[in-house]
Amino acid sequence: MSIIERALAKAKQEDRAAVEQAEGLVHRPQAGQDAQGAVAERTGDVADHPAVAAAVEAEIEPAALAPAPAAAGARRVRDARAAAPLLYVEDLRCAFDVSRPWLERVLAREPRRWLRAVDGVSFAIGRGCTFALVGESGCGKSTVARLIVGLHEPSAGRIVFDGRDVAEVRGSAERQQLRSRFQMIFQDPYASLNPRWRVERIIAEPIRVFGLERDEAAIRARVAALLGQVGLSPADGAKYPHEFSGGQRQRICIARALANRPEFLVCDEPTSALDVSVQAQILNLMRDLQDELGLTFLFISHDLAVVRHMADEVGVMYLGRIVEIAASRALFERPRHPYTRMLLAAIPDFSRRGRGDDAVRGEVPNPITPPSGCSFHPRCPLADARCRGEAPVLRELDDGRRVACHAVEEGRDTIEAGAEICTEVS
Amino acid sequence: MNVPHIDRMNAGGDLPLLSVRNLRVEFPRRRGTLVALDDVSFDIARGEVLGVVGESGAGKSLTGAAIIGLLEPPGRIAGGDILLDGEAIHALRGEAMRRLRGRRIAMIFQDPLTSLNPLYTVGEQLVETMLTHLDLTPAAARERALALLDEVGIPAPAQRIDHYPHQFSGGMRQRVVIALALCAEPELIIADEPTTALDVSVQAQIIALLRRLCRQHRTAVMLITHDMGVIAETADRVAVMYAGRVVEIGPVAEVVRAPAHPYTRGLMGAIPVLGAEVERLVQIDGAMPRLDAIPSGCAFHPRCTEASARCRVERPELLPAGATRAACWLYAPARENTDGGPQ
Ligand SMILES: Nc1ncnc2c1ncn2[C@@H]1O[C@H](COP(=O)(O)OP(=O)(O)O)[C@@H](O)[C@H]1O
Ligand SMILES: Nc1ncnc2c1ncn2[C@@H]1O[C@H](COP(=O)(O)OP(=O)(O)O)[C@@H](O)[C@H]1O
Ligand code: SF4
Ligand code: SF4
Ligand SMILES: [Mg+2]
Ligand SMILES: [Mg+2]
Numbered sequence: 001m002s003i004i005e006r007a008l009a010k011a012k013q014e015d016r017a018a019v020e021q022a023e024g025l026v027h028r029p030q031a032g033q034d035a036q037g038a039v040a041e042r043t044g045d046v047a048d049h050p051a052v053a054a055a056v057e058a059e060i061e062p063a064a065l066a067p068a069p070a071a072a073g074a075r076r077v078r079d080a081r082a083a084a085p086l087l088y089v090e091d092l093r094c095a096f097d098v099s100r101p102w103l104e105r106v107l108a109r110e111p112r113r114w115l116r117a118v119d120g121v122s123f124a125i126g127r128g129c130t131f132a133l134v135g136e137s138g139c140g141k142s143t144v145a146r147l148i149v150g151l152h153e154p155s156a157g158r159i160v161f162d163g164r165d166v167a168e169v170r171g172s173a174e175r176q177q178l179r180s181r182f183q184m185i186f187q188d189p190y191a192s193l194n195p196r197w198r199v200e201r202i203i204a205e206p207i208r209v210f211g212l213e214r215d216e217a218a219i220r221a222r223v224a225a226l227l228g229q230v231g232l233s234p235a236d237g238a239k240y241p242h243e244f245s246g247g248q249r250q251r252i253c254i255a256r257a258l259a260n261r262p263e264f265l266v267c268d269e270p271t272s273a274l275d276v277s278v279q280a281q282i283l284n285l286m287r288d289l290q291d292e293l294g295l296t297f298l299f300i301s302h303d304l305a306v307v308r309h310m311a312d313e314v315g316v317m318y319l320g321r322i323v324e325i326a327a328s329r330a331l332f333e334r335p336r337h338p339y340t341r342m343l344l345a346a347i348p349d350f351s352r353r354g355r356g357d358d359a360v361r362g363e364v365p366n367p368i369t370p371p372s373g374c375s376f377h378p379r380c381p382l383a384d385a386r387c388r389g390e391a392p393v394l395r396e397l398d399d400g401r402r403v404a405c406h407a408v409e410e411g412r413d414t415i416e417a418g419a420e421i422c423t424e425v426s
Numbered sequence: 427m428n429v430p431h432i433d434r435m436n437a438g439g440d441l442p443l444l445s446v447r448n449l450r451v452e453f454p455r456r457r458g459t460l461v462a463l464d465d466v467s468f469d470i471a472r473g474e475v476l477g478v479v480g481e482s483g484a485g486k487s488l489t490g491a492a493i494i495g496l497l498e499p500p501g502r503i504a505g506g507d508i509l510l511d512g513e514a515i516h517a518l519r520g521e522a523m524r525r526l527r528g529r530r531i532a533m534i535f536q537d538p539l540t541s542l543n544p545l546y547t548v549g550e551q552l553v554e555t556m557l558t559h560l561d562l563t564p565a566a567a568r569e570r571a572l573a574l575l576d577e578v579g580i581p582a583p584a585q586r587i588d589h590y591p592h593q594f595s596g597g598m599r600q601r602v603v604i605a606l607a608l609c610a611e612p613e614l615i616i617a618d619e620p621t622t623a624l625d626v627s628v629q630a631q632i633i634a635l636l637r638r639l640c641r642q643h644r645t646a647v648m649l650i651t652h653d654m655g656v657i658a659e660t661a662d663r664v665a666v667m668y669a670g671r672v673v674e675i676g677p678v679a680e681v682v683r684a685p686a687h688p689y690t691r692g693l694m695g696a697i698p699v700l701g702a703e704v705e706r707l708v709q710i711d712g713a714m715p716r717l718d719a720i721p722s723g724c725a726f727h728p729r730c731t732e733a734s735a736r737c738r739v740e741r742p743e744l745l746p747a748g749a750t751r752a753a754c755w756l757y758a759p760a761r762e763n764t765d766g767g768p769q
Binding site: 348350359 | 481482595597625626627628629631633656658659660682692695697698699700703704707708710711713
């Protein structure tokens with residue numbers, strides 16, 4: 001056999017193994033600890049897994065499904081516990097094939113490579129509530145958003161909207177009807193508006209596509225009402241997107257998203273491209289609209305303070321997984337997962353000057369080759385041998401939150417250790 | 427106009443390291459000239475961190491570029507003085523400016539790749555910069571480069587020194603850029619949004635590093651950012667810019683605790699903070715004006731809830747306002763303020 005032939009044969013073999021492995025990863029629960037976790041979730045320990053529980057019991061006994069309880073505060077707090085989920089996702093997975101082109105891969109004797117962008121994510125969002133996903137770039141937030149609105153196909157897992165598994169909605173009419181009930185707002189209000197269309201046409205487009213309104217006069221009236229609702233004037237409808245500032249463009253995007261009276265909005269970093277004074281305008285608008293229209297939000301942001309302001313419940317993501325999920329107030333007042341604590345310690349604070357250099361360490365690793373065991377272990381001050389070998393699964397704590405961390409489970413994360421991470425680690 | 431009180435705010439009493447006086451930057455166009463910076467004045471003392479904050483388009487980057495002589499034509503300095511240690515540098519051209527740049531004033535940009543040449547290893551770039559500006563042998567320069575990489579927190583510097591920029595992560599690249607900025611021991615570093623492109627956990631590390639190193643080396647820093655939190659944590663004093671002007675300047679603790687200018691107040695209220703639960707954020711309606719539509723009088727007046735008739739016609743200069751200075755008629759001395767101005 002020539003060298004090339006041997007390389008080819010070996011690569012093919014590795015390829016097959018990689019495909020098998022990847023299929024295992026993406027279509028079945030993973031091997032080892034993860035599988036145990038997933039099996040535990042499936043075989044009855046439903047309290048560990050509200051989303052699963054919700055699937056079974058949503059209609060019957062929503063109060064028992066308890067996403068972490070929301071504490072009362074100065075701001076309006078929706079009782080996420082009482083609200084039946086409008087949407088839940090269960091063990092959602094999405095892997096991207098990031099292999100190099102076939103020939104290059106073969107010559108370099110590389111196996112096929114998969115990037116597990118979303119790796120077993122489950123959460124439920126109560127009707128009228130805001131659930132936030134937070135985490136640093138690349139942790140999989142946008143992929144979750146895109147899976148939910150159907151821009152990506154999940155490799156595994158379920159998305160259930162108002163009691164219907166969206167994958168099982170087959171007929172195109174029904175599918176379109178379902179689609180019109182949720183909408184997405186993107187980060188970049190520049191890229192998501194057609195520059196050659198007048199604003200009124202942009203906003204009317206979804207109304208026409210879904211055929212909710214056929215009479216032109218009625219469409220015009222609806223567009224004018226939408227413009228008013230987002231704080232623009234009806235006369236703005238005659239202008240083109242370039243005539244507006246970034247904040248005004250995001251208002252146009254919101255008006256378009258609301259055109260078909262959706263119940264559910266997926267907002268992917270809706271204010272990350274905006275200045276803070278304009279961000280405040282948009283966040284205020286979104287909360288007003290939520291109150292007025294009873295909207296349910298999946299709100300995605302890398303900015304913890306914005307998430308704190310907007311969300312009732314928060315999921316913290318790291319490398320494709322949720323590591324902590326809790327009521328917003330509980331999460332920010334008493335973060336438990338070491339990554340949540342690190343994120344909080346990293347936020348510049350108006351009062352905490354001269355924080356130690358080492359409160360935050362390391363960088364997010366390459367997601368194609370995530371660390372073994374708990375993928376946070378190279379950066380975690382509490383990591384031990386178990387952490388390096390075994391991936392933790394989400395477990396519910398006394399206060400109803402769920403945390404995926406061995407140290408928390410073993411009680412090794414004392415308050416003192418927590419305080420230390422939050423302020424200064426030497 | 428001269429602003430005699432500004433120096434009072436310095437950390438030390440001696441001559442400021444950098445003194446910017448009445449700086450004006452223009453962009454000549456066929457149809458009229460755009461004034462991008464107008465009457466900008468501030469000082470930075472040795473070893474001091476001055477934060478420059480404001481929303482996009484306020485003129486922060488242009489201020490930095492004017493100081494280090496990197497204004498892109500047709501942009502030009504149309505008035506004012508920039509003094510480094512008492513010596514006028516705004517009229518320096520060509521070779522004289524290049525010598526100053528890197529040696530006495532270094533620059534850190536948002537994108538680390540702006541400062542790094544992809545074709546050379548980081549070690550080559552550090553050594554090259556040191557040999558240009560310092561009297562060192564190549565061996566000594568490499569020795570120093572190693573020490574610097576270690577100092578900025580690059581793991582295994584002995585290996586990493588021979589790597590190319592693309593072999594580093596974004597955060598590590600910004601560390602290399604900091605090493606590059608520090609390697610000729612400049613007196614002033616202008617850092618323009620140095621952490622804006624980074625994740626929060628990396629941002630925290632870079633900010634802490636910059637603060638620690640500049641303190642150790644007694645390097646003054648002009649830290650440009652739109653992030654008030656970064657300023658609050660890092661700067662000694664802060665200048666708030668709006669529409670090409672400094673609208674408030676003072677010790678950072680005072681500006682954060684009791685902002686005087688209505689724009690600064692609005693800005694602070696608009697920022698969601700972790701500790702506080704508020705139903706609504708403070709909202710400043712409208713947006714930063716474009717250069718070709720800067721409002722008359724106080725440029726902030728169309729967005730200001732406290733604007734009076736005077737604000738629409740007369741432009742306020744920086745006036746003492748509690749512990750800071752603010753360009754706002756609310757702080758005009760009482761006798762000037764009897765003819766219908768705000769109380
Ligand atoms: N279409 C794609 N093909 C390959 N990789 C992708 C694709 N989309 C996203 N990724 C990768 O998936 C991971 C998660 O991305 P994303 O969901 O955009 O994260 P976030 O929104 O949290 O920043 C990242 O590592 C990203 O590079
Ligand atoms: N080359 C240029 N020509 C015309 N206007 C410019 C040019 N460069 C910058 N500007 C304008 O100058 C103003 C200040 O810009 P800049 O200093 O970059 O703001 P900041 O850094 O505060 O966001 C902005 O309104 C910007 O549009
Ligand atoms: S499981 Fe171990 S490594 Fe992971 S976060 Fe918990 S303590 Fe740290
Ligand atoms: S000068 Fe007038 S318009 Fe300007 S900030 Fe002060 S009160 Fe407002
Ligand atoms: Mg994203
Ligand atoms: Mg700038």
